[in-house]
Amino acid sequence: MSALNNSAHRPRLSLGPILYLWPREQVFDFYAELLETPVDVVYLGETICSKRRQLKPEDYWELAERVTAAGKQAVISTLALIESDGELKTLKRICADERFMIEAGDLAALDFLEGRPFVAGHSINLYNHRTLAFLAERGLKRWVMPVELGRATASDLLQRRPEGVECELFAFGRLPLAYSARCFTAYNRGLGKDNCEFCCGDYPDGVLVTTQEGQEFLSLNGIQTQSAGTHNLLPALDEVRALGVDLLRISPQSKHTADVVRTFADCLTGDLDPAEGTARLRDWAPSGLCDGYWTGDSGYKFGMPV
Amino acid sequence: MELVCPAGNLPMLKAAVDNGADAVYIGFRDDTNARHFAGLNFNDKQIAEGVKYAHDRRVKVFVAINTYAQPKGWERWTAAVDRAAGFGVDAIILADMGVLDYAAERHPNVNLHLSVQGSATNPAAIGFMQRHFGIKRVVVPRVLSLSQVAHLIRETTVPVEIFGFGSLCVMVEGRCLLSSYASGQSPNTFGACSPASHVEWRDTPQGQETRLGGVLLERRSHGEAAGYPTICKGRYRIDGELRHAIEEPTSLNTLDILPDILAAGVSAIKIEGRQRSTHYVTQVTKVWREAIDSCKRNPQAFRPKERWNQILAQVSEGTQTTIGPYERTWH
Numbered sequence: 001m002s003a004l005n006n007s008a009h010r011p012r013l014s015l016g017p018i019l020y021l022w023p024r025e026q027v028f029d030f031y032a033e034l035l036e037t038p039v040d041v042v043y044l045g046e047t048i049c050s051k052r053r054q055l056k057p058e059d060y061w062e063l064a065e066r067v068t069a070a071g072k073q074a075v076i077s078t079l080a081l082i083e084s085d086g087e088l089k090t091l092k093r094i095c096a097d098e099r100f101m102i103e104a105g106d107l108a109a110l111d112f113l114e115g116r117p118f119v120a121g122h123s124i125n126l127y128n129h130r131t132l133a134f135l136a137e138r139g140l141k142r143w144v145m146p147v148e149l150g151r152a153t154a155s156d157l158l159q160r161r162p163e164g165v166e167c168e169l170f171a172f173g174r175l176p177l178a179y180s181a182r183c184f185t186a187y188n189r190g191l192g193k194d195n196c197e198f199c200c201g202d203y204p205d206g207v208l209v210t211t212q213e214g215q216e217f218l219s220l221n222g223i224q225t226q227s228a229g230t231h232n233l234l235p236a237l238d239e240v241r242a243l244g245v246d247l248l249r250i251s252p253q254s255k256h257t258a259d260v261v262r263t264f265a266d267c268l269t270g271d272l273d274p275a276e277g278t279a280r281l282r283d284w285a286p287s288g289l290c291d292g293y294w295t296g297d298s299g300y301k302f303g304m305p306v
Numbered sequence: 307m308e309l310v311c312p313a314g315n316l317p318m319l320k321a322a323v324d325n326g327a328d329a330v331y332i333g334f335r336d337d338t339n340a341r342h343f344a345g346l347n348f349n350d351k352q353i354a355e356g357v358k359y360a361h362d363r364r365v366k367v368f369v370a371i372n373t374y375a376q377p378k379g380w381e382r383w384t385a386a387v388d389r390a391a392g393f394g395v396d397a398i399i400l401a402d403m404g405v406l407d408y409a410a411e412r413h414p415n416v417n418l419h420l421s422v423q424g425s426a427t428n429p430a431a432i433g434f435m436q437r438h439f440g441i442k443r444v445v446v447p448r449v450l451s452l453s454q455v456a457h458l459i460r461e462t463t464v465p466v467e468i469f470g471f472g473s474l475c476v477m478v479e480g481r482c483l484l485s486s487y488a489s490g491q492s493p494n495t496f497g498a499c500s501p502a503s504h505v506e507w508r509d510t511p512q513g514q515e516t517r518l519g520g521v522l523l524e525r526r527s528h529g530e531a532a533g534y535p536t537i538c539k540g541r542y543r544i545d546g547e548l549r550h551a552i553e554e555p556t557s558l559n560t561l562d563i564l565p566d567i568l569a570a571g572v573s574a575i576k577i578e579g580r581q582r583s584t585h586y587v588t589q590v591t592k593v594w595r596e597a598i599d600s601c602k603r604n605p606q607a608f609r610p611k612e613r614w615n616q617i618l619a620q621v622s623e624g625t626q627t628t629i630g631p632y633e634r635t636w637h
Binding site: 081082125130131133146148149152160178181182188210298299 | 482
């Protein structure tokens with residue numbers, strides 16, 4: 001099917017893993033609320049810091065059962081940076097469970113998942129068709145495009161994707177930009193990572209970093225650095241449809257995530273105009289919207305014509 | 307333990323070879339390597355001459371092709387691999403799985419090293435790359451503590467190279483998009499962090515400002531020392547305070563822990579700085595050659611000489627150096 005004939009194509013909606021440290025109760029309440037929304041795929045699991053243990057793998061599996069019972073696909077996401085033996089052991093245990101699809105966050109997960117169906121997360125560096133083909137031969141069923149890549153590469157990759165491999169785009173949320181060994185939340189509180197007092201729990205959407213002239217620029221989430229701006233692909237909906245993108249990911253934030261999902265869903269069904277949808281989303285983005293990566297510009301810029 | 311030194315051009319390569327490098331790493335003049343700066347790197351004639359110069363003196367040459375290829379321009383990466391192999395280099399340093407797959411298939415007899423940009427920080431990740439591409443060495447990102455490096459070495463059969471001196475990347479290399487968030491170009495896509503064409507220096511009544519892609523990274527009073535502006539070393543407001551929220555403008559120097567690095571079984575120590583000068587390469591190579599030899603002779607008695615630290619301080623970027631993540635307290 002040519003790209004032009006594909007305009008009726010309707011991507012599914014996915015909910016990315018929760019990237020922040022929220023209280024256990026809040027996590028369960030969050031999923032109870034989100035399972036009522038028209039989201040199709042739900043990613044679950046700790047992807048940032050292995051010290052966060054409010055929820056264990058068993059808890060995520062239990063949530064995954066609920067997701068499945070609600071008629072949605074559950075995917076278990078894994079840590080983006082694996083350093084210690086303990087992290088590797090937990091990863092191995094998660095990857096050994098074959099009830100649910102697994103999203104690989106680190107190369108280590110590719111090692112454990114080889115030969116069975118898996119998703120490559122955006123922290124796996126998949127930039128070209130040869131990497132795509134290589135991983136497809138090893139079980140890749142879906143990949144989340146690295147967030148710095150825009151429509152030009154998406155288009156090239158979608159034209160050359162192997163049979164049966166789906167493409168997912170990070171469509172809404174603070175952008176995952178970098179990972180470090182240092183916990184920046186603890187560092188800025190004068191604490192070390194080994195003695196962090198779980199202070200990231202005080203920042204349900206990360207710690208805001210502002211430039212000396214007041215531009216809200218980054219958000220620190222433990223060892224992860226995110227954009228302050230909320231990436232939003234809603235204005236690109238027509239292009240995304242025409243390219244044949246399979247899934248759009250909405251990354252959880254502490255407030256209005258269900259509203260965001262409904263807004264995307266309404267735009268996908270045609271019940272809401274993307275310009276109007278984007279106007280709503282702006283109110284729910286803590287530091288405003290950005291979309292530069294999609295057009296090949298700086299990620300922080302905003303200005304896609306709707 | 308091999309001493310691997312940077313060369314951004316032919317005079318730097320010769321300086322590294324003449325002053326005691328065991329290996330020199332270089333790149334082509336395009337975005338296929340992670341030090342893609344104007345006026346830097348090698349054309350074919352220079353590589354041929356460099357390889358001959360080094361090999362005549364029993365020094366190895368590695369070519370870094372360590373950025374991530376996108377479908378548009380893919381042939382640039384495969385051609386770079388073919389060219390490197392054709393020059394008879396001792397290893398090609400790669401990051402991208404697709405390019406590794408190509409190199410392993412097309413040039414099965416060429417040594418492949420996994421670049422630091424390949425983001426392998428654990429034995430399973432390294433094992434995956436070894437199994438599929440037969441990598442002969444892994445350069446690990448500057449995020450592991452030395453005890454983690456030592457443990458990793460025990461858990462893998464792939465020889466491990468670490469960074470010993472130069473700029474300090476505080477993010478997992480290969481998975482840091484901060485540069486493209488501000489400028490549209492990143493180490494992965496363009497081969498440079500904070501590309502010079504997007505950096506601005508402005509003198510204003512408030513002080514000297516440095517910007518990347520229009521974003522203010524630092525504003526300091528006139529006369530304060532200024533390093534090359536990168537997002538991770540900028541000064542920002544966070545929780546009501548003005549501070550280096552990610553890292554101070556420091557550079558990496560592991561001379562103090564050299565005996566521990568040796569004892570950990572590190573196979574090679576890498577000096578950062580292909581974008582620096584011939585003077586830098588000369589001085590740093592000389593000091594590190596002397597230090598490694600001295601440490602190998604008698605690790606127990608090893609103490610960095612005052613003279614070495616003075617020389618290294620003169621060529622360091624920024625005013626401070628750090629052992630960085632190799633020390634657990636950094637984390």
